[in-house]
Amino acid sequence: MAVGLEKPSKLLPVNGVRLSSAAAGIRHVDRNDVVLIEFAPDTVVSAVFTQNAFCAAPVQLAKSHLAKMPARWLLINAGNANAGTGEAGLSDAMTCCAAVAEQFEASVEQVLPFSTGVIGERLPSERLIEVIPALKDKLSASGWEEAAHAMLTTDTVAKGISEQVQIDGNTVTITGIAKGSGMIRPDMATMLAYIATDAAVEQAAMDRCLEQAVNGSFNRITIDGDTSTNDACVLAATGTVNDTVLNAEHVDFEILCDAVQRVCRWLAQAIVRDGEGATKFITINVEGGSDSEECLAVAYTIAHSPLVKTAFFASDPNWGRILAAVGRAPVLDFDLSLVDILLDDVCIVRQGEPATDYTEQAGQAVMNQSEITVHVRLGRGGSVEQIWTSDLSYDYVRINAEYRS
Amino acid sequence: MAVGLEKPSKLLPVNGVRLSSAAAGIRHVDRNDVVLIEFAPDTVVSAVFTQNAFCAAPVQLAKSHLAKMPARWLLINAGNANAGTGEAGLSDAMTCCAAVAEQFEASVEQVLPFSTGVIGERLPSERLIEVIPALKDKLSASGWEEAAHAMLTTDTVAKGISEQVQIDGNTVTITGIAKGSGMIRPDMATMLAYIATDAAVEQAAMDRCLEQAVNGSFNRITIDGDTSTNDACVLAATGTVNDTVLNAEHVDFEILCDAVQRVCRWLAQAIVRDGEGATKFITINVEGGSDSEECLAVAYTIAHSPLVKTAFFASDPNWGRILAAVGRAPVLDFDLSLVDILLDDVCIVRQGEPATDYTEQAGQAVMNQSEITVHVRLGRGGSVEQIWTSDLSYDYVRINAEYRS
Numbered sequence: 001m002a003v004g005l006e007k008p009s010k011l012l013p014v015n016g017v018r019l020s021s022a023a024a025g026i027r028h029v030d031r032n033d034v035v036l037i038e039f040a041p042d043t044v045v046s047a048v049f050t051q052n053a054f055c056a057a058p059v060q061l062a063k064s065h066l067a068k069m070p071a072r073w074l075l076i077n078a079g080n081a082n083a084g085t086g087e088a089g090l091s092d093a094m095t096c097c098a099a100v101a102e103q104f105e106a107s108v109e110q111v112l113p114f115s116t117g118v119i120g121e122r123l124p125s126e127r128l129i130e131v132i133p134a135l136k137d138k139l140s141a142s143g144w145e146e147a148a149h150a151m152l153t154t155d156t157v158a159k160g161i162s163e164q165v166q167i168d169g170n171t172v173t174i175t176g177i178a179k180g181s182g183m184i185r186p187d188m189a190t191m192l193a194y195i196a197t198d199a200a201v202e203q204a205a206m207d208r209c210l211e212q213a214v215n216g217s218f219n220r221i222t223i224d225g226d227t228s229t230n231d232a233c234v235l236a237a238t239g240t241v242n243d244t245v246l247n248a249e250h251v252d253f254e255i256l257c258d259a260v261q262r263v264c265r266w267l268a269q270a271i272v273r274d275g276e277g278a279t280k281f282i283t284i285n286v287e288g289g290s291d292s293e294e295c296l297a298v299a300y301t302i303a304h305s306p307l308v309k310t311a312f313f314a315s316d317p318n319w320g321r322i323l324a325a326v327g328r329a330p331v332l333d334f335d336l337s338l339v340d341i342l343l344d345d346v347c348i349v350r351q352g353e354p355a356t357d358y359t360e361q362a363g364q365a366v367m368n369q370s371e372i373t374v375h376v377r378l379g380r381g382g383s384v385e386q387i388w389t390s391d392l393s394y395d396y397v398r399i400n401a402e403y404r405s
Numbered sequence: 406m407a408v409g410l411e412k413p414s415k416l417l418p419v420n421g422v423r424l425s426s427a428a429a430g431i432r433h434v435d436r437n438d439v440v441l442i443e444f445a446p447d448t449v450v451s452a453v454f455t456q457n458a459f460c461a462a463p464v465q466l467a468k469s470h471l472a473k474m475p476a477r478w479l480l481i482n483a484g485n486a487n488a489g490t491g492e493a494g495l496s497d498a499m500t501c502c503a504a505v506a507e508q509f510e511a512s513v514e515q516v517l518p519f520s521t522g523v524i525g526e527r528l529p530s531e532r533l534i535e536v537i538p539a540l541k542d543k544l545s546a547s548g549w550e551e552a553a554h555a556m557l558t559t560d561t562v563a564k565g566i567s568e569q570v571q572i573d574g575n576t577v578t579i580t581g582i583a584k585g586s587g588m589i590r591p592d593m594a595t596m597l598a599y600i601a602t603d604a605a606v607e608q609a610a611m612d613r614c615l616e617q618a619v620n621g622s623f624n625r626i627t628i629d630g631d632t633s634t635n636d637a638c639v640l641a642a643t644g645t646v647n648d649t650v651l652n653a654e655h656v657d658f659e660i661l662c663d664a665v666q667r668v669c670r671w672l673a674q675a676i677v678r679d680g681e682g683a684t685k686f687i688t689i690n691v692e693g694g695s696d697s698e699e700c701l702a703v704a705y706t707i708a709h710s711p712l713v714k715t716a717f718f719a720s721d722p723n724w725g726r727i728l729a730a731v732g733r734a735p736v737l738d739f740d741l742s743l744v745d746i747l748l749d750d751v752c753i754v755r756q757g758e759p760a761t762d763y764t765e766q767a768g769q770a771v772m773n774q775s776e777i778t779v780h781v782r783l784g785r786g787g788s789v790e791q792i793w794t795s796d797l798s799y800d801y802v803r804i805n806a807e808y809r810s
Contacts, residue, residue, distance in 0.1 A: 051733070052729060052732040052733045053731075053732040053733070053734075053736075053739045054728050054729060054731065054732025054733075054741055054757075055732070081725070083725060083728075083729070084724070084728045084729075084754070084759055085759060086758035086759050087758070118723075118725065119723070119725025119726065119728065119729060120723070120724055120725035120728070120759065304709075306711075306797075306801070306805065307805055310801075310802055310805035310806045311806075313802065313806050314805075314806035316806070318523075318524070318525070319489075319525060320486070320488060320489045320523065320524025320525035321524065323488075323489045323524065323525070324457060324459060324488070324489075324524060326458075326459065327457040327458040327459025327460070328456070328457045328458070328459075329458075331458075336458050336459055349489070352459075353491040353492070354489055354490065354491050354525065392711075393802060394799050394802050394803070396711070396715075396802075397715055397718065397797060397799050397801075397802055398799070400711070400712055400715035400716070400719075401715045401716075401718050401719035401721070402719065
């Protein structure tokens with residue numbers, strides 16, 4: 001079902017990163033559902049987590065571990081989110097981390113747990129712990145594709161991409177994998193993303209690099225407006241390639257940041273393309289706002305409208321629904337006589353009035369496409385924002401009505 | 406499909422109000438789709454309209470007419486919203502009002518137009534105008550049920566109710582009809598509601614009465630989070646029963662306000678019960694907030710979550726989705742360790758932790774019902790708010806994907 005998305009064909013290994021996957025039977029049998037990622041000593045790790053106040057046990061623990069010590073191992077499971085599980089859930093996550101630490105004779109704080117799947121059920125930690133020795137044995141620099149597969153839930157396609165850029169005279173690799181296809185909205189969603197590079201970067205610069213990248217990617221997508229309890233995005237720099245450690249002032253720092261952002265944006269868009277039940281990939285581009293906030297307010301009001309989303313599903317050029325969504329966006333002193341709305345290059349509203357040159361055929365031709373851009377020009381200022389979303393189909397309802405059964 | 410809702414069996418006439426319906430073939434043949442409502446001279450009329458910045462031509466005109474002169478006639482059509490139609494739409498609406506005015510040898514400002522249906526298509530005003538003489542001839546005090554039917558769009562059941570109360574020693578009647586089943590959220594939606602009483606009330610008191618009633622009813626429901634371009638609610642008092650004209654200080658004024666609010670609440674809940682594709686009627690009760698705003702923020706975050714709505718559709722006690730929705734509600738310094746969540750009387754979260762006495766069977770028993778109340782206790786203060794919503798089903802998608810075809 002994923003719109004214009006194929007499974008990753010060739011993910012490049014990142015020097016200093018090894019991965020492995022195994023089947024613990026957490027929710028389904030006969031599929032890998034646990035991933036272990038190992039970083040070389042002295043790897044610099046940044047992470048951002050869900051803004052949901054009810055954050056899951058693994059998120060609480062990962063934050064606390066990361067605050068104490070640099071992370072060396074990430075333990076990721078699919079099928080069970082270990083969320084809404086209270087003290088027992090924290091203890092389950094801790095037990096799993098301790099089992100990894102024991103295998104490597106390391107400190108438990110060097111292990112970060114991540115879970116995705118059903119909320120509110122106890123994590124079967126004993127099954128997870130059972131596969132940890134095998135995970136250790138199987139660690140490999142070429143484990144990226146298998147890891148991308150193992151962490152999927154309702155996703156239909158594994159998501160991963162690699163980039164290479166020149167930093168300080170060396171070829172630096174950036175590889176990222178992600179999962180997520182529902183409960184997606186800004187401020188992180190049921191989304192897990194792991195990006196690693198072999199560049200050497202200072203911690204403060206890494207944090208800034210990740211924050212910028214996430215803002216321009218994972219925080220600009222929405223599928224159903226729901227923010228999950230479990231989202232996380234980790235960026236690791238093993239520092240095994242270039243000798244100079246990059247800080248934010250380094251001449252090549254922006255090259256690295258741009259590459260990380262491209263990887264994050266590709267992964268974020270891949271999540272939308274594989275959105276639950278998605279049949280369309282929709283870009284919403286709002287320009288001419290007085291500030292970023294009002295551009296985003298308009299963009300998300302369109303993206304979250306079930307009526308707009310079902311019209312896209314039906315390939316129905318029912319532009320009135322887009323107009324109604326723009327009209328109810330929370331924008332102060334909204335002067336609609338300045339507003340233009342376009343579907344790709346077909347103008348539907350000009351200066352707040354239906355475009356006189358609009359034809360149903362032209363609108364229909366755009367709506368028949370699987371990838372569509374909605375342009376809204378507010379005529380209020382110079383701000384521009386772009387977000388990505390999907391349509392609302394029968395399959396979205398089916399997937400979410402049946403997920404637990 | 407409507408949840409626990411039957412068509413109105415006996416709507417009481419209101420002295421001074423006459424109604425008629427006719428088939429103008431605006432969108433479908435062989436069904437009534439135009440309604441005329443006539444108020445006796447000196448009727449006091451209040452109205453509230455959509456907050457959507459792109460408000461439809463009839464809304465713009467109705468507001469402008471009402472500001473100039475008391476309304477005597479309401480002309481309502483279903484099938485075409487006359488929204489997003491620019492200057493031509495205003496002119497179409499004006500032409501229809503003028504045709505009514507001509508029939509009654511009245512001023513055009515005494516006629517208010519209302520439209521509901523597809524956005525962005527020209528109103529076939531000539532077909533509407535053709536039936537106006539017949540509408541005039543058919544005006545009758547017992548036209549309420551037929552009018553309730555004629556203004557439906559995707560609704561499956563006509564909605565109407567009557568109440569009688571004692572005011573100032575007289576029996577006063579209040580009858581209301583409404584339509585609406587999608588594009589429903591606070592601040593008015595694709596919703597038209599007409600309520601009339603034969604009580605005598607001052608204009609300022611009427612405005613207050615309507616505002617309070619709408620806040621406790623139509624502004625507390627949501628189906629899909631979309632606000633339409635056409636919503637309107639009109640309250641008319643013909644003053645034909647009691648001699649004393651009620652003002653806000655009159656000892657019986659609150660009796661009238663309470664009755665109007667009950668009528669509005671019944672109509673608002675009826676709209677949710679008949680929500681597009683609805684299979685459940687869900688009350689969300691949030692108490693213990695520091696103020697009304699935060700109670701509503703939590704309530705609407707739950708009500709607008711597609712994941713919560715699909716879980717209700719599936720009768721799946723997937724309370725984790727409710728918890729995740731509460732957790733992402735925009736509440737400042739949200740202390741989840743104070744939060745309780747219940748499904749009817751089954752506690753699922755106590756003091757921020759999964760309730761130890763919760764059983765899947767108990768949760769399932771509640772979810773199997775067609776009417777369910779979600780209780781959230783915030784433990785922050787004394788505010789309480791209640792809203793009503795429906796689930797998200799295959800039929801919601803079908804109805805909105807097929808509406809124009």
